[in-house]
Structures are given as structure tokens and as C-alpha cells.
Amino acid sequence: MARDPAHPRPGFSRRIFLGSSGAVAAGAGLAGGAQAQAQQDPAVAPEALSKVTFTLNGKRRTLAVEPRTTLVEALRDTLGMTGTKIGCNHGQCGACTVLMDGRRVNSCLILALTTEGAEIVTVEGLADPGGTLHPMQAAFAEKDAFQCGYCTPGQILSAIGCIEEGHAGSAAEIREYMSGNLCRCGAYPNIVAAIEAVRDEQEG
Amino acid sequence: MAQTINTEVTRTDARRKVTGAAHYAADFTPAGMLHGALATSRIAVGTLTGIDTAKAEAEPGVVAVFTHANLPDYKTVKGIYSGGPGSASFWPMEGTAIKYAGQPIAYVVAETAAAARRGAQLVEASYEEGEAHIAMDPAQSFIVGAEGDGEGMTLTKGDIAAGLAEAAQSVDVEYVTPFQHHNPMEMFAATAEWRGDRLTVWMPSQSVRTLRHGISAAYGLPETAVRVISPFVGGAFGSKAGITPYTMLTIAAAKAVGAPVRLIVTRQQMYTVATFRPESVQRFRLGADASGRLTAFEHVEIAQTSQFDEVVNPGTHMTRSMYASPNIHTEQRLARSDTNSGGFMRAPNEMQTFFGLEQAMDELALKLGMDPVELRRVNDTDRHPVAGVPFSSRSLMECFDAAKASFGWADRNAEPGSMTDGDWLVGYGCATATYPTNISPSAARVRMQATGHAFVELAAHDVGTGSYTIMAQIAAARLGLPVEACDVVMGEAHLPLAPISGGSTTAASAGSAVHLACLAVGAEVARQVSAMSEGPFAGVDPAQITLEDGMLRGPGGKSQPLVEALASTPRGEATAEGQYRHPALTDEALRRTYQGGYGVAGPVTPEMAMFAFGAEFAEVRVHRWTHEIRVPRLHGAFAAGTWLNRKTAHSQLMGGMVWGIGSALLEVTELDHTRARFLNANIAEYLIPVNADVREIRVEMLEEQDDYVNPLGVKGIGELGIVGTAAAIANAIHHATGKRLRRLPMRMSDLV
Amino acid sequence: MDNFAFFRPTSVAEAIDLASGDQKRDFLAGGTTMVDLMKLAVQRPGGLVDITGIKELESYEIGPGRLRFGALARMAVVADDADLREACPALTEALWKAASPQLRNVARLGGNILQRTRCPYFRDTAYTQCNKRDPGSGCAALEGGVTSLHAILGGSEHCVAMYPGDWAQALIAFDAEVRTRGPGGSRTIPFADLHVLPGDSPEVETILEKGEIIISIEVPVVPAMRASHYLKARDRESYAFASASAAVGLELDGETVKDARIALGGVASVPWRAGAAEEVLRGRTFSEALAREAGRAAFADATPLEHSAYKIPLGADVVAGALMTAHARARAGAKGED
Numbered sequence A: 001m002a003r004d005p006a007h008p009r010p011g012f013s014r015r016i017f018l019g020s021s022g023a024v025a026a027g028a029g030l031a032g033g034a035q036a037q038a039q040q041d042p043a044v045a046p047e048a049l050s051k052v053t054f055t056l057n058g059k060r061r062t063l064a065v066e067p068r069t070t071l072v073e074a075l076r077d078t079l080g081m082t083g084t085k086i087g088c089n090h091g092q093c094g095a096c097t098v099l100m101d102g103r104r105v106n107s108c109l110i111l112a113l114t115t116e117g118a119e120i121v122t123v124e125g126l127a128d129p130g131g132t133l134h135p136m137q138a139a140f141a142e143k144d145a146f147q148c149g150y151c152t153p154g155q156i157l158s159a160i161g162c163i164e165e166g167h168a169g170s171a172a173e174i175r176e177y178m179s180g181n182l183c184r185c186g187a188y189p190n191i192v193a194a195i196e197a198v199r200d201e202q203e204g
Numbered sequence B: 001m002a003q004t005i006n007t008e009v010t011r012t013d014a015r016r017k018v019t020g021a022a023h024y025a026a027d028f029t030p031a032g033m034l035h036g037a038l039a040t041s042r043i044a045v046g047t048l049t050g051i052d053t054a055k056a057e058a059e060p061g062v063v064a065v066f067t068h069a070n071l072p073d074y075k076t077v078k079g080i081y082s083g084g085p086g087s088a089s090f091w092p093m094e095g096t097a098i099k100y101a102g103q104p105i106a107y108v109v110a111e112t113a114a115a116a117r118r119g120a121q122l123v124e125a126s127y128e129e130g131e132a133h134i135a136m137d138p139a140q141s142f143i144v145g146a147e148g149d150g151e152g153m154t155l156t157k158g159d160i161a162a163g164l165a166e167a168a169q170s171v172d173v174e175y176v177t178p179f180q181h182h183n184p185m186e187m188f189a190a191t192a193e194w195r196g197d198r199l200t201v202w203m204p205s206q207s208v209r210t211l212r213h214g215i216s217a218a219y220g221l222p223e224t225a226v227r228v229i230s231p232f233v234g235g236a237f238g239s240k241a242g243i244t245p246y247t248m249l250t251i252a253a254a255k256a257v258g259a260p261v262r263l264i265v266t267r268q269q270m271y272t273v274a275t276f277r278p279e280s281v282q283r284f285r286l287g288a289d290a291s292g293r294l295t296a297f298e299h300v301e302i303a304q305t306s307q308f309d310e311v312v313n314p315g316t317h318m319t320r321s322m323y324a325s326p327n328i329h330t331e332q333r334l335a336r337s338d339t340n341s342g343g344f345m346r347a348p349n350e351m352q353t354f355f356g357l358e359q360a361m362d363e364l365a366l367k368l369g370m371d372p373v374e375l376r377r378v379n380d381t382d383r384h385p386v387a388g389v390p391f392s393s394r395s396l397m398e399c400f401d402a403a404k405a406s407f408g409w410a411d412r413n414a415e416p417g418s419m420t421d422g423d424w425l426v427g428y429g430c431a432t433a434t435y436p437t438n439i440s441p442s443a444a445r446v447r448m449q450a451t452g453h454a455f456v457e458l459a460a461h462d463v464g465t466g467s468y469t470i471m472a473q474i475a476a477a478r479l480g481l482p483v484e485a486c487d488v489v490m491g492e493a494h495l496p497l498a499p500i501s502g503g504s505t506t507a508a509s510a511g512s513a514v515h516l517a518c519l520a521v522g523a524e525v526a527r528q529v530s531a532m533s534e535g536p537f538a539g540v541d542p543a544q545i546t547l548e549d550g551m552l553r554g555p556g557g558k559s560q561p562l563v564e565a566l567a568s569t570p571r572g573e574a575t576a577e578g579q580y581r582h583p584a585l586t587d588e589a590l591r592r593t594y595q596g597g598y599g600v601a602g603p604v605t606p607e608m609a610m611f612a613f614g615a616e617f618a619e620v621r622v623h624r625w626t627h628e629i630r631v632p633r634l635h636g637a638f639a640a641g642t643w644l645n646r647k648t649a650h651s652q653l654m655g656g657m658v659w660g661i662g663s664a665l666l667e668v669t670e671l672d673h674t675r676a677r678f679l680n681a682n683i684a685e686y687l688i689p690v691n692a693d694v695r696e697i698r699v700e701m702l703e704e705q706d707d708y709v710n711p712l713g714v715k716g717i718g719e720l721g722i723v724g725t726a727a728a729i730a731n732a733i734h735h736a737t738g739k740r741l742r743r744l745p746m747r748m749s750d751l752v
Numbered sequence C: 001m002d003n004f005a006f007f008r009p010t011s012v013a014e015a016i017d018l019a020s021g022d023q024k025r026d027f028l029a030g031g032t033t034m035v036d037l038m039k040l041a042v043q044r045p046g047g048l049v050d051i052t053g054i055k056e057l058e059s060y061e062i063g064p065g066r067l068r069f070g071a072l073a074r075m076a077v078v079a080d081d082a083d084l085r086e087a088c089p090a091l092t093e094a095l096w097k098a099a100s101p102q103l104r105n106v107a108r109l110g111g112n113i114l115q116r117t118r119c120p121y122f123r124d125t126a127y128t129q130c131n132k133r134d135p136g137s138g139c140a141a142l143e144g145g146v147t148s149l150h151a152i153l154g155g156s157e158h159c160v161a162m163y164p165g166d167w168a169q170a171l172i173a174f175d176a177e178v179r180t181r182g183p184g185g186s187r188t189i190p191f192a193d194l195h196v197l198p199g200d201s202p203e204v205e206t207i208l209e210k211g212e213i214i215i216s217i218e219v220p221v222v223p224a225m226r227a228s229h230y231l232k233a234r235d236r237e238s239y240a241f242a243s244a245s246a247a248v249g250l251e252l253d254g255e256t257v258k259d260a261r262i263a264l265g266g267v268a269s270v271p272w273r274a275g276a277a278e279e280v281l282r283g284r285t286f287s288e289a290l291a292r293e294a295g296r297a298a299f300a301d302a303t304p305l306e307h308s309a310y311k312i313p314l315g316a317d318v319v320a321g322a323l324m325t326a327h328a329r330a331r332a333g334a335k336g337e338d
Helices: A026-040 A071-078 A135-142 A152-164 A171-177 A188-203 B014-019 B054-058 B113-122 B160-165 B208-219 B245-257 B315-319 B350-368 B372-378 B396-407 B467-479 B506-530 B562-567 B587-594 B646-665 B725-737 C012-020 C034-039 C075-079 C082-087 C089-096 C101-106 C167-173 C275-281 C288-298 C311-337
Strands: A050-056 A059-065 A097-100 A103-106 A119-121 B034-040 B046-052 B062-066 B104-110 B124-129 B154-157 B169-177 B189-195 B198-202 B226-229 B261-264 B280-288 B294-305 B328-336 B419-421 B424-436 B442-449 B453-457 B486-489 B546-548 B551-553 B559-561 B573-580 B611-623 B629-639 B696-702 C005-007 C025-028 C047-050 C060-062 C066-070 C177-182 C185-190 C213-220 C228-233 C244-253 C256-265
Touching (some): A059 A071, A071 A097, A071 B113, A097 A152, A103 A152, A103 C101, A135 A152, A135 B014, A152 A188, A152 B014, A188 B646, B034 B113, B034 B245, B046 B104, B054 B062, B054 B113, B062 B245, B104 B113, B160 B280, B160 B294, B169 B350, B189 B245, B198 B208, B208 B245, B245 B261, B294 B315, B294 B350, B315 B328, B315 B350, B350 B372, B350 B424, B350 B646, B350 B725, B372 B396, B372 B424, B396 B424, B396 B611, B396 B629, B396 B696, B442 B467, B442 B506, B442 B562, B453 B467, B453 B506, B467 B486, B467 B506, B506 B546, B506 B551, B506 B562, B506 B573, B551 B562, B559 B562, B611 B646, B629 B725, B646 B696, B646 B725, C012 C025, C012 C177, C075 C089, C075 C101, C082 C089, C089 C167, C089 C228, C167 C228, C228 C311, C256 C275, C256 C288, C256 C311, C288 C311
Parallel strands (some): A050 A119, B034 B261, B198 B226, B294 B328, B453 B486, B629 B696, C005 C047, C025 C047
Antiparallel strands (some): A050 A059, A097 A103, A097 A119, B034 B104, B062 B104, B154 B328, B169 B280, B189 B198, B189 B261, B419 B424, B424 B611, B442 B453, B442 B573, B551 B559, B611 B629, C066 C213, C177 C185, C177 C213, C228 C244
16 A cells, blocks of 8 residues: 555545644655655665565566565555465564565565565465465365464465475474474474475475 | 264365465455554553654654544443453543553554554653552452452362361462463454444454444444454454454544554554453462372462453362362452553463462472372362362363373382483473363354255354364254355354353354254254155154254154255255253353353353363473473373364364463563563563474373263363463473472573 | 665675765665664664675685685575584574574574664663663663663673674684775774674674675684584573573593683673683683583673573583583594594
8 A cells, every 4th residue: 555645545635633733744845855866866765665576476566665665565565465464573473474586584574675576475376376285285284284374374485495495304303494483373293294294295 | 974073174264274365354455444553651650741743643644643632432341350341441542541551642544554653653742650560569469359259259168277287298389470461473453444334343353242242332333333354363362352442443543534444553562452361379278188188278369450450360269179178268369550451361360370289289299209190189079179069071080091191101200300311301290281161152043055055154253273163063963964065154243142262162152052053954944844745754743853963853763864855845945043051051141141241151050060171291301501491292181071173172282282381481471660561572582482392292182971061062172271281391390300480481590 | 664765786885885875874684683673663774775786795605714704695594504514513503593594594694793682671662761772861771670681791881781693602702703895995803893892882882884884704714613512592492582602612632622712692792702711621621510610700700680690600501511512522523533
């Protein structure tokens, strides 16, 4: 929903400013200044929207974001792809994990503008177009590797990354290298079992 | 027909959860939606003397800023512990009073979440600060409900002094448990959309009817005008039951700005805008004769509460149900301090009280020179120690014996500090688990079609517990359909009554309603086929036709699959509702439940005492150099009546045990006593277990038949697994190190 | 979070120009600390200069005489390097025991060593007293706060915030150097000089100047590296900051300690070299008793705060335990060479 604050929200003309006076010299002046600065520098100015293009689940996407917009906000709010969850917004829980250029990352700490040209994979991009689940998705379902399911998209992407990185050699290694994904329901042993099953399948 | 009950069934919502297609509250975005953010109080006690919203309003994208001065009116409701639907009885932004740190003082609405959050940071407030006490003072505690004492908040049976006098050994010990926060992975969120006088609220909820009731009361709306939607809940554990200020403020803001508004509460704010597990002190005095039989049992619990609610989760009711003793004295006390109101968090009293009781039993066993398992055995009882009624079923020692064998307890050298492995000190410990069987009234509607499909509808919730799946299993078993042919709709308030998903009630209560609704579908089909001119049941008295595992059976050995019978009827569809009420449920409890509250039968009825039991064994390792405490093995055996789904039940019990590890070793909400704020209000420094903390967890699920609890014979298991874990670990730490840790969490700093 | 101007230079020179051009601009590398603190409104840069486009800073080399780590090498990549694990296990252990796999995939080494404190009073802007955040405002930790996570070494009456990082301990133990370039040219900074004690200006954390960018971190190879170890004590098994940690290395001649390196984490205001403890060991015959003596010596000058006294015995035991492992590694190495 990011938009240029200089332009009122479509269909919402009533601005309510209760409780104190003044307030909204906002819009035009600031945005004008920002545009001027943008012309001088190879930069994105504060409060201006800037375009960023990345590949999302195999498709090129271009969107306009504020400098402060994080990748998870761009996914959820700008693109409406809500499979990626926010659990803390500070890189402390791993719920927002996505793959970026093949690496698992916390999308809440990634500024969207820094994903220019990157390949992003979210939970929505794992099953094949025919609906067949990715082996990790199938293993999570089969092993009951979740309860509430909220951390699950992040767990699954992290699990894929864990094997890709070569850190799924043993149960102990999986536990250590899956410790960036909190699961408050306590499904950890089943998560480990799911990853072992997929690892064995891939090796077999 | 494959067996659908007491077997392993993969969750029916698994596909949605692994593909990101399960929609949680913050995933619904009504058209034109704006974003909310809370500004909260820096101080804990005092008065707001000024609030300047100019900078917030000037922030680009900010649409409106609400404070107590301009917030639309609504009628506030009482907190759950004061008989209302609220998470607490005090409502912020109604005036200038500040009663806890982190109390909402302003609500910012903006075009983006980022702008709203920045706007909230820019709200400037000034205060007249009062003196705050965030930690309770046990010396200021008071007995709850002293007048009349209808709920048995104090109880004396026999003579404690005499019991202690005749004891061969006794212990007099105090255990301390901290503030803890639920920290579900899903952040609190609420989205409100008004369309004229009709309101829709998306919010993760473990009680959609409580929510609807509270909102209707607040806005003077008929309940039919309020829709509450919560199909998936990203963990709750007690945190998402009552209606909270952040919800009410979001509804108010949406009304004022004339557009839908969504608020996602920050992780830090989650520590103050909803409930938590209050800190407590547990004092036990136990006496036993030389054979180990208890001669005296005294438990005084002092728990923290706020200045505006009496949050009592009566732990003494639980502990005094546990072991036989001729002399019993219990007191339920509270002490106030300046926080928001606490509430219920997974095993709301049992985690704390059994951390105390089961360590006290271990300390007593050591003094007696008895094996701790045998001390439990000699004090086991088939009658409730206070009420005198029999237990409807009680498999405590079967659980101990099963877990003891699986764990290898026989290998234990009883001498503390005697077992080592390299740089690790090794200890074994065990403890009892128990949880009351609370049975709520519940209803469900089932519509079956001749195509072999059924719709099951009820206002229950799947907070990760597997409710969607077990309701489908129950329907499948009764109607003779595959599980995947039974579509379960839950998590909306307009559906038939179901209880709060709390107190481990849902499977037993709502499951029984689904069971009865299916039988009612059978009766409806029986009525239809008996009225027909042909077919096996034509002309048969419908009262003589029963439904058994998908087959209609009548006199003379007549039988027909239900789905076939249904197909023979002109409508080809039958709908019926089931209303379940335990015979011991009072009218008052029934009324309370229909009003969105918590009304249950049990755990002690005039005829029976209903509890689930378990035994947990822990291996603990303490590192010689780092003093780190690790739990490489945790074995639990549990008996809780009928197992509906062995896969999801296993996960629930295992998850409870993981919570036990967290409570034992990690979880504490730290207090800044000087300024009365929670210090580690995040999930980096509020430590919950990570994958590496959880190694071998073995769960054994024993068979147990109980025909009294409900038609399904089910007891709740959502909380059973956490009870006793912390004590088993504490006992194992003592065994490993010789050090007795009586304060949670138990950390390396306690062992240096 | 405030909005900010965003720059994406592709060369070091351009980055320095951009960052030094405006007092309110900051470098952005992995951003795992920066974005976190910006969300909390603890850091509010007016502009961010994203240097991750400067690909030349990503490389690293494990040479026979010198280790060189580009400032933008990723923690996860270096942590997994088998050659480095053999050359100096403490350097890989201090990386993989830090943070989480996701954070290590993003965080860069240059940013990692500049990690900022987890002091709750620093991170929560509701506290008006924080000399680090707002110079001269006071210190909520020292004025009646909870100090269980604060520094017992290197603190001042103005600030006892703890340096939370891990890798820096292994670097300081082995005399690393930091190569930088800034508006005033290039320089090499001994790692021990990079961070500055809080003293009376806790807002100043390093000697880096405005617009000065870390190019690389270099470590001369010494024999004690092979028998090194990073021991991190924490209540949670993973994804947790150290309650106490030690980076140690030993070089033995028979059982006589020829060289000893000890640095302490989770206890000090800055990365902390325990020189006195090293002196206890040098030239003496290694034993468990000697390891314990060194551990005690490492904390001889510690000042316990109200809630952090436990860190003294804990830290001493962690040092001793780390030395025991380093000793075992030295012995195994000696056997391997025979």
C-alpha cells in the first residue's frame, strides 16, 4: 500500500487530525525537496517511492517502495502475498524466512531496495504449478512438523536452505542449523524428522 | 472402513499450512484498509498531563491520531476474572490515568504500517509520575474470596499441626516462579471493518464468542451485527481469549476514520497489552510417616495480580487433588502490583504449583530415603483427597511404570552428583503430571449429503491443537465417511456454541457435540427412511433405528449404510444439531458459556473427580565448565481417556513438554523494579526453546477407558504435557549437582 | 522507522564520498543491526549508503602467513570454510555460534565487529536515561536498573553496556588488524584499538571517522591458532548471546606453554584481551589447576554490578574450560605431527 504521500489516498479524502492543530504541511513540500535531491544524487530520497525489480518465485516483479520498506512488507502489503509471516519484525524468530539468491534470510531485516536483481523464493513458490507439493512441504505435513502453522512457511524455507547449505548431516547438526526458526508449539523433533526424511530421499 | 479414531491422521489443514494458503487474521485485507499503531506509556503509574500529537500527525502518510481526548466512545466491559469478556477490567485511553507501563496512550492510523509505527513513535507525552511496584510483595497478600468462600479458596481438613507432629520426616519449602509471556509466534493483530452498523473483525482468537459478546456489549450492537472471523490462529496458549484494548481501539479507530483499519501489535507491546503468567510463590509443608504416607499436606499459593482484577488461577485446588492425606490445609492468596492484569497461560496454575509440589515430594523422598517413584505410589489414591468421590479414571502409577521403564530409571545411582559423562554431570529426575478434565457445554451442526460429504460447523478454534482434524475424524467415524469427506468450519462466532479454547476443553466438549450432531443426523435420516414406502426401514419405528459407525441398524438385524439410506431419500441431504451438556454442568455454567464466558463441569462433580494423569522423567546434564544445563532426554507417559488422533495428540503432549523445558530453564520476563517496565520484551532475550534445546522427547500414550467424562471418553491434553516437566528437570539438576534450585527459571548463574 | 535517502555505490571511493558528504549518513552492509535499531528509533540515519554492491570487499583468503577477510564477506560463508577451521578453529566457532543461520547469511564481517550493545536501556527509547543514545542523559542501568547482562570489565560510571559480539574476541586474541579507507586516506588499525572504552563518552564506540570504511580484517598466523577454541556459555543452546565466552589459543612446547591467547566475551564493554591471564600461563607447565588460575586471573580486575556477580566465577570457569579444550587440541596436533 505504499504510495506517494503528496497525493491523497484514492477514495479517502477526509483527513482527520484531532487532538492538536497544525500538522499537515506535510506532502508537497517534502516530496518536492526529495525529488530535487534525487536528481542530484544516484540515490533514492527519503519519502520518495523508488522502483525495485526482483524475481519472485520465478517471475520478474517491479514495484515502488519507500526506502524504509522491508522485503516482508513489500511481499505482504505491496504484493499481497501473505504466505510469508511476521513473527517479531526484528530478526529474532525466523518466521519471515525466505530464500534470497538461494540463501535463507529474515525478510523483516532486508530493505526492499537492497533486493534489486535478486531471486526471491517464498512459500508460495515451492509447490509445482500442478499443485504437487515440494518434498519438504510434503514431509512437514506427513511428520506433523507444526501445530499452529504460523512459523511453518519460514521453517520450510529454512529447512530447504539447511539441506542446501550442507548442514543436515545429522540430527544434531539439523537442530543447530534450524535454531534460527522459533516454533512456540514445540514441533522441533518433528521438524528434524521431516528434514531427515527429505535429506535421505535426496541422497537416495 | 478404515479406523478413524485412536489412529494417526495427518492434519486436514496440513496442505494449507505448508503452502502459505492458511489465512491468519493479518492476512485478510479489506479494500481501502488503513494501518494502525499504538503509542504506549513510558511510565507505570501516574497521570498523563499532556499529549502532543502534532509531530505524529505531520508524519507523511498519517491519517489520524487518537488519544483519550478524541477517541470515539464505547462502553467498556469487565475482565474475564471479574466476570466479563475483557482481557482486563481497566481500559486505557478512557482518561488520563496510567496504571501500567506500556499502556496504550494513543492510536495512530496511517496509509502504511511503517508510517503508522513511525507516527506512534512521534507521539509525545508528559506525565505526573507516581510510585510504582511491579513486583508483588508477598507480605501484602490477601486470601481470595474469604467471605463465604464458596469456591474453596481456603480449605482445612483434619489438623495440619498434628499431622506434622506425627510425621517421621517433613519438608517446609518455598518455590518461586516468574512472570512469563505466552509469546505465540503470531503477533496480536486485529482488523476491523464497519459497514453501516455492521462490523466485521478479523482477529486471532481462542474464543470468538467471547470476542463477539464483548464487542456487541461495547457498541450496543446486536450480536447478529458483529461478525468475528478467526479461521487460523498462530498459537494462543491463553493470550488470545479475552477482548483486549488493542482490538477495541482498532474498532473505534475504524469507525472514526470511516475505513477498515488493521493493527499488528509489536512484539514489545505484546508484553503489556494482553495477559501473561503472573509471578508466584508456592509454599509447601509436607509430612510423612516412615513408610512415606503423607500425614500432612499444606500448600499456600501467593500469585501476583493487578490493581484492577483479581486474577486467581486456583493452584491449590489442583495440588490438593493429588495425593491422599488425612490432614490438608490450602490457601489461595493474591498480592497486587502495578501491571496490566495477568491471565491464563498454558497450564495456568499447574506449571507453577507442580514445580513446587513435585520438588517438595522429591525433597521428602530424599529425606525418607525412598525412591521418588515409590513415594508417589504409596500416596496414590482412587478417591479425591478432599471431596472423597472416586476418580472417574486415574492411571497415575501406570504412567509412572511405563515412563520409568522406557527411561531406564533402574540405571540411576540415587546418590546426588554420582553420575558423570566426560565434562558433564548427569542427573535423572521425575515428576507427576496432571490436568483437570473441564467439560464445557457445546453445540455443533452437521449437514450430510448423499454424495458422501458432510459439513461440520461449530464456533470452536484450531489454535494448532488439531481441532479441525479431530472434528472431521469424529464425524467420519459416526457417519461412515472418509475423514477427507468431512469439511469442518470453525473460528466464526455465528456458528453453533463452542467453548473457549482454553482449559483443554475443546476435544472433549466440542467433540462430544459433533458426536451428538452426527447421531442426530442419523436420527433424521432414520425418520425420513422410516416414512418412505420402500427400503429396509420403511415403516419401522424410527426410535428403534440407531446409528453405529456409519450404519443404520434396526430391529431384526436390518442395516444399511447411512450414506445409502440418505441417498434413497428425496432430499438426499440431512442436517441436524447436537447440543452437549455434561449431566453435572450447572445452569449457571451453561448461562455463562452462552454469554461468551467460561463455564464447565468438573473437575470435581458430586459423583466423580475427573483428571488426566502422566509421569515425566528427565535426564539433565550440567556442564562442568560452562555450567550450562541441558536436557538430552525427556520421557513422558500419559493417560487421558480416548485418544482421538494419535499424531496430533502426540504433538500436543510433546509441545507441552517443550514448554516445560522453556519454563524450567529459560523463560522469565525480567523486571526493572525501579521503573516498573518489562525489560526483555522481545524474543531474543525472552528465551523460548530453540530446536537445539530439544533433543529426545518420548511420549507414550496409554490406553484408558472413562465412560463418565463424556460420550467420547476424552480428557483434554493441551496442557497436560507441561505440568511436572520443570519439577522433573529440577529434581534431575539436584541429582546431577546436589544443588536444589527452587526458583524458575533455573540457569547457569544458579550453579556457579 | 524514519525514511531516509538511499545510495547504492559500486566503488569504495564513491561510498566514502557519499558517506562523508553528510553527517547523518551511515553505511549499510548486511543491516542486521542497523535495520533492527532503526525500527526501534535508536538509530535514525538520514541516509544509508548501501555498500553491498562493492563486490571486491566480499573475498577472503586463508593464507599460510596471514588471514585476510574482506569487510563484506558473509559470516556464514567464512564460518563454513574448512581451511579456516583447520587454521584457527576459534575463528570459525565464534562465527557459527553467533546469531542464527539466516542472520549469518546476511551479516557481513565488517558489520559484525561493529555490532552494538543489547543493553535493554539502550534499545528501549522509553528510557530517557542512556548516555550512549543521548549523551549526558544518565544511565538507567546504573541508576537502579537490572545489570545482569552488563559489563563487569571496562565499564565506566557513565555506561556499563556490554559488547555482545563473538567473532571480535577471536580477532583480538590473535592480534588482528583492521584496514580502512576514509576521506583522509587509508590506515591500519590494531584490532585492540578499534573499539574504545565508554569512559565519559559512551556514544563513541570506535575510532572510525565519518565516512571511514572497513576494507578488510587481517590476522597474522601464529602457531597458537591451530590449538584455539571459542567457548560460549549460554542458557539457550543456540541463537543466544553469551553469558560469558572465551576465545583462547595455546602453543605448547611439550607441556610448557609457549604462547597463550585469551579474550573474553559477554563480560566487557569492548572486545577484551585478558593479558594478565595469558601471563599466568606463559612458560609454565599446563595443568587443570593452571587453567583455573588463568581463569581467575582474567577476572581479577572485574567490577561486579548488582546483578552480574555471577559472571566472575562463570567467566573464570569458561576461560579454564576453553583452555582445557585448546590444550587437548594442542596435544592432538602434536601427536598428528609426530
